[in-house]
Amino acid sequence: CGIFGVVGVQDAASFIALGLHALQHRGQEAGGIVTHDPQLGFNSARRFGYVRDNFTSSDIIESLPGPIGIGHVRYSTAGSKGQTAIRDVQPFFGEFAMGGAAIAHNGNITNANALRRELIERGSIFQSSSDSECIIHLMARSLQRNIPERMEDALRRVEGAFSVVAMTRTKLIGVRDPLGVRPLVLGKIGDGWCLASETCALDIIGAEFLREIEPGEMVVINADTGVESHFPFRPQPSKFCIFEHVYFSRPDSILGGRSVYETREAIGRELAKESPVEADLVCPVPDSGTPAAIGYSLESGIPYAMGIIRNQYMGRTFIEPTEQIRNMGVRLKLNVNRALIEGKRVILVDDSVVRGTTSRKIKEMILDAGAKEVHFRIASPPTAWPCFYGVDTPQREKLLAATMTEDEMTKHLAVDSLRFISLDGLYRAVGESQGRNKDCPQYCDACFSGEYPVTPADMVEQGFKM
Numbered sequence: 297c298g299i300f301g302v303v304g305v306q307d308a309a310s311f312i313a314l315g316l317h318a319l320q321h322r323g324q325e326a327g328g329i330v331t332h333d334p335q336l337g338f339n340s341a342r343r344f345g346y347v348r349d350n351f352t353s354s355d356i357i358e359s360l361p362g363p364i365g366i367g368h369v370r371y372s373t374a375g376s377k378g379q380t381a382i383r384d385v386q387p388f389f390g391e392f393a394m395g396g397a398a399i400a401h402n403g404n405i406t407n408a409n410a411l412r413r414e415l416i417e418r419g420s421i422f423q424s425s426s427d428s429e430c431i432i433h434l435m436a437r438s439l440q441r442n443i444p445e446r447m448e449d450a451l452r453r454v455e456g457a458f459s460v461v462a463m464t465r466t467k468l469i470g471v472r473d474p475l476g477v478r479p480l481v482l483g484k485i486g487d488g489w490c491l492a493s494e495t496c497a498l499d500i501i502g503a504e505f506l507r508e509i510e511p512g513e514m515v516v517i518n519a520d521t522g523v524e525s526h527f528p529f530r531p532q533p534s535k536f537c538i539f540e541h542v543y544f545s546r547p548d549s550i551l552g553g554r555s556v557y558e559t560r561e562a563i564g565r566e567l568a569k570e571s572p573v574e575a576d577l578v579c580p581v582p583d584s585g586t587p588a589a590i591g592y593s594l595e596s597g598i599p600y601a602m603g604i605i606r607n608q609y610m611g612r613t614f615i616e617p618t619e620q621i622r623n624m625g626v627r628l629k630l631n632v633n634r635a636l637i638e639g640k641r642v643i644l645v646d647d648s649v650v651r652g653t654t655s656r657k658i659k660e661m662i663l664d665a666g667a668k669e670v671h672f673r674i675a676s677p678p679t680a681w682p683c684f685y686g687v688d689t690p691q692r693e694k695l696l697a698a699t700m701t702e703d704e705m706t707k708h709l710a711v712d713s714l715r716f717i718s719l720d721g722l723y724r725a726v727g728e729s730q731g732r733n734k735d736c737p738q739y740c741d742a743c744f745s746g747e748y749p750v751t752p753a754d755m756v757e758q759g760f761k762m
């Protein structure tokens with residue numbers, strides 16, 4: 297998901313709409329905005345679909361008045377069951393002691409089922425099926441004297457991955473979980489401040505990128521008094537999601553002081569060093585494979601070409617929640633550029649192999665177009681484990697790499713060769729020159745290594761074997 301918040305501007309809603317539009321790649325199912333105006337109180341709007349279709353008219357912006365607000369773009373993750381209901385669309389708002397609060401959450405709470413059971417037993421009335429709603433109820437029950445302290449209280453009970461943007465009537469709050477699994481950045485806009493999942497959302501509104509919120513940090517921002525910072529959790533070694541670098545973030549964002557684009561290009565260079573092959577062309581599977589393909593081409597000296605053309609009017613296929621839609625998606629989205637491919641030995645670079653359905657169809661399309669050889673090079677290690685921290689991966693049985701070796705996958709996809717970047721190579725590409733520290737990995741890489749930095753309690757309860 298993508299989250300955004302702003303305080304100390306005129307018409308917060310228009311800034312939020314723009315910020316969410318820049319974060320649309322993080323969630324395309326639905327979006328929502330909550331604002332507060334001193335005279336008119338809290339207002340909210342939640343809609344299915346794209347930000348540009350829902351939050352750009354002057355009617356909707358005028359219905360969300362005030363100098364402070366937050367917003368969310370949603371895509372459903374591991375915990376959610378099928379189609380999103382409008383009641384599951386964030387931000388969540390709750391009125392309780394001291395005027396209430398609204399929150400927007402990116403990540404996934406791994407003990408949400410247990411918390412929900414306990415809260416319901418004690419009388420909480422849930423409005424949605426979302427894991428994130430637990431935070432509001434925990435805040436409402438807290439005995440602390442102010443909302444930021446109630447939020448600290450609530451978040452200390454929550455396990456898993458959370459970057460949160462929240463608001464009271466006058467304060468904008470930003471928090472990252474102690475591992476810092478999901479990103480969150482702080483920006484300055486005129487006399488105001490903003491918080492966003494990624495720096496690309498600061499660029500669009502002309503805000504200055506000040507810094508990342510630290511893992512385990514809570515910032516409380518007041519338009520008049522500025523930014524206060526606390527560290528309410530027990531400090532732990534950070535575990536930023538390495539897959540944000542590979543796929544999830546936008547290539548024009550800055551993560552951990554590094555350009556995501558440059559990281560992806562470096563991944564492609566590592567791949568070319570680790571798994572060279574003789575060929576005529578390097579083609580990306582667009583758009584997610586593009587920077588890595590450019591890196592592969594630069595390192596290998598094999599010409600780069602756009603052998604597959606993407607229809608720009610389709611979203612990211614994997615973000616569609618049902619398998620049926622996803623299967624159709626490949627053809628709706630990608631087409632082979634026959635004139636370039638015919639008679640050529642082609643290296644295809646993609647970011648990941650998950651179920652293998654995309655890769656299989658792309659290979660068929662490339663062969664139909666007359667390619668002589670097809671070599672897959674993948675910018676991440678084999679995805680063998682599901683993510684429980686906010687990226688939508690299928691159950692373990694559906695992951696190709698969970699049941700097959702690299703050789704078996706090569707046969708299954710019927711390609712001339714298939715190679716994945718090594719875990720160490722990936723760490724080098726994200727800037728860890730010594731590679732992965734086995735005793736304490738510098739990132740979360742659970743979907744590749746099976747080493748989960750937080751026990752996914754709800755899943756273990758449902759029989760998941762780590």
Ligand code: 5GP
Nearest residue numbers: 584614648649650651652653654655688689
């Ligand atoms: P596959 O055919 O292996 O399921 O899909 C791989 C391709 O689709 C990659 O290009 C990747 O960007 C995207 N993709 C498809 N499904 C998923 C998914 O469930 N999770 C992630 N992270 N990426 C996916």
Ligand code: SF4
Nearest residue numbers: 537539683740742743
């Ligand atoms: Fe990111 Fe993978 Fe960890 Fe999920 S399991 S947070 S996708 S690295």
Ligand code: MG
Nearest residue numbers: 582584585647
């Ligand atoms: Mg892709």
